[in-house]
Amino acid sequence: MTDLADRCASAGLKMTEQRRTILKVLDQAHDHPSVEVVYERAKNMDPSISIATVYRTLSLLDEMDLIVRHEFKENFSRYETNMEHHHHLIDLETGAVIEFKNDDLEKIKHKIAQELGYDLVDHRLELYGKKLKK
Amino acid sequence: MTDLADRCASAGLKMTEQRRTILKVLDQAHDHPSVEVVYERAKNMDPSISIATVYRTLSLLDEMDLIVRHEFKENFSRYETNMEHHHHLIDLETGAVIEFKNDDLEKIKHKIAQELGYDLVDHRLELYGKKLKK
DNA sequence: GTAGCTGCAAACTCTTTGCAACTCT
DNA sequence: AGAGTTGCAAAGAGTTTGCAGCTAC
Numbered sequence: 001m002t003d004l005a006d007r008c009a010s011a012g013l014k015m016t017e018q019r020r021t022i023l024k025v026l027d028q029a030h031d032h033p034s035v036e037v038v039y040e041r042a043k044n045m046d047p048s049i050s051i052a053t054v055y056r057t058l059s060l061l062d063e064m065d066l067i068v069r070h071e072f073k074e075n076f077s078r079y080e081t082n083m084e085h086h087h088h089l090i091d092l093e094t095g096a097v098i099e100f101k102n103d104d105l106e107k108i109k110h111k112i113a114q115e116l117g118y119d120l121v122d123h124r125l126e127l128y129g130k131k132l133k134k
Numbered sequence: 135m136t137d138l139a140d141r142c143a144s145a146g147l148k149m150t151e152q153r154r155t156i157l158k159v160l161d162q163a164h165d166h167p168s169v170e171v172v173y174e175r176a177k178n179m180d181p182s183i184s185i186a187t188v189y190r191t192l193s194l195l196d197e198m199d200l201i202v203r204h205e206f207k208e209n210f211s212r213y214e215t216n217m218e219h220h221h222h223l224i225d226l227e228t229g230a231v232i233e234f235k236n237d238d239l240e241k242i243k244h245k246i247a248q249e250l251g252y253d254l255v256d257h258r259l260e261l262y263g264k265k266l267k268k
Numbered sequence: 269g270t271a272g273c274t275g276c277a278a279a280c281t282c283t284t285t286g287c288a289a290c291t292c293t
Numbered sequence: 294a295g296a297g298t299t300g301c302a303a304a305g306a307g308t309t310t311g312c313a314g315c316t317a318c
Contacts, residue, residue: 013297013298014291014292014293014296014297014298015292015293016291016292016297016298016299017291018298018299019298035282035283036282048299048300049299049300050299050300050301051283051300052283052284052285052299052300052301052302053298053299053300055282055283055284056284056285056298056299059283059284071205071207073205073256073258075281075282075308076281076282076283077282077283089246089247089250089252091252092255092256098250098252100246100250102242102246104238104242105239105242105246108236108238108239108242109261112223112234112236112239112261113223113261113263116223116232116234116263117265117266118223118225118232118261118263118264118265118266119263119264119265119266120261120262120263121226121262121263121264122207122226122261122262122263123259123260123261123262124207124258124259124260124262125257125258125259125260126257126258126259127243127246127247127252127254127256127257128254128255128256128257128258129247129250129252129253129254129255129256130252130253130255131251131252131253132251132252132253147272147273148271148272148273148316148317148318149317149318150272150273150274150316150317151316152273152274153273169307169308170307182274182275183274183275184274184275184276185275185308186274186275186276186277186308186309186310187273187274187275189307189308189309190273190274190309190310193308193309209283209306209307210306210307210308211307211308
């Protein structure tokens with residue numbers, strides 16, 4: 001049983017065949033797939049699965065904080081299972097997503113919010129770029 | 135004639151009554167209005183204006199880089215005319231947008247992209263928070 | 269005069285949802 | 294058995310677009 005499936009089961013979710021399939025897709029995904037992509041991969045394992053179920057499952061997992069929904073500058077959402085805190089650089093030519101982390105950034109972020117009199121609840125830091133040719 | 139209108143005219147755009155109205159709304163806006171809000175304000179000056187025209191005009195101005203379109207964590211776009219470089223803190227309780235700038239952030243941003251082998255084309259840095267009660 | 273702009277309504281994209289049937293537990 | 298889950302199709306929200314008529318230049 002996968003890690004995600006474990007946590008879903010302990011949360012009291014019914015482990016249906018469809019959920020097992022979607023969780024397997026997510027566990028195997030090392031990229032940041034869109035709903036459409038998760039659906040395609042899931043359909044390869046179980047052709048009867050519906051995209052409505054994929055939407056419902058991903059929303060559910062996002063609410064449970066088991067995955068993270070991103071809305072980059074595209075007109076659809078992407079999801080990722082990597083729960084370690086980090087940010088993203090999106091390759092404008094390929095759509096590829098590169099993860100990075102930076103401690104200075106973390107400090108500045110909180111400092112700014114505090115100075116403005118706010119408690120930082122969420123944030124978004126995305127870089128969009130083109131690969132340098134050497 | 136407003137500043138925005140000037141620049142539109144020099145770019146060869148026809149100055150229709152509707153455009154004049156929308157540009158006036160934008161010139162007077164010191165907030166970050168959504169399409170719907172621009173439409174409402176424009177309708178107060180000219181009730182016959184259509185929301186399609188508002189959409190078309192805002193997209194056009196965005197392409198011309200006369201205004202900036204933002205897609206915060208809401209399911210609609212907002213626009214702003216303030217062209218000075220800055221970032222945003224969005225008040226999660228009211229939707230209010232507070233602008234700020236920070237030089238350290240600028241430096242780090244470019245440094246990170248460079249280290250990853252990318253040329254920074256665009257970026258997004260948004261903080262979401264709740265007002266601290268004192 | 270004519271290229272460009274407008275209003276209207278229909279179309280589009282992504283996402284959510286009502287419902288009846290089904291399935292884990 | 295019963296609450297939760299599913300597939301389907303319809304509905305929603307925000308946005309874009311085809312078209313015929315209108316308007317700035």
